[in-house]
Amino acid sequence: xxxxxxxxESGDSLILFPEGTxxxxxxxxxxxxxxxxxxxxxxEVVLVPTWIHNVQRVMPKGEVVPxxxxxxxxxxxxxxx
Numbered sequence: 898x899x900x901x902x903x904x905x906e907s908g909d910s911l912i913l914f915p916e917g918t919x920x921x922x923x924x925x926x927x928x929x930x931x932x933x934x935x936x937x938x939x940x941e942v943v944l945v946p947t948w949i950h951n952v953q954r955v956m957p958k959g960e961v962v963p964x965x966x967x968x969x970x971x972x973x974x975x976x977x978x
Contacts, residue, residue: 898931898934898935901913901931901935902935902938905935905938905939905942912947913931913932913935915928915929915931915932916928916929917929917931932944933978936977936978937978940977940978943975944975944976944977944978945972945973945975945976946972946973946974946976947970947971947972947973948970948971948973949968949969949970950968950969950970950971951966951967951968951969952968954966954968955968
């Protein structure tokens with residue numbers, strides 16, 4: 898988690914896939930513990946659940962920059978652990 902901690906300490910925003918990877922199923926897989934650990938270390942950071950429909954095409958595995966493909970993004974209400 899060191900690079901993520903450094904990013905949050907410098908004020909950056911992060912996009913995390915709490916399942917540990919981009920899923921292909923409609924329902925999420927079990928979450929990994931990294932998101933929880935970051936949330937406990939940085940309680941002031943706002944967590945916004947987000948669903949990216951078509952994520953496999955927009956952000957293929959191994960890519961750093963999103964591909965210009967149509968998608969929809971749905972933002973949920975901010976949550977606290």
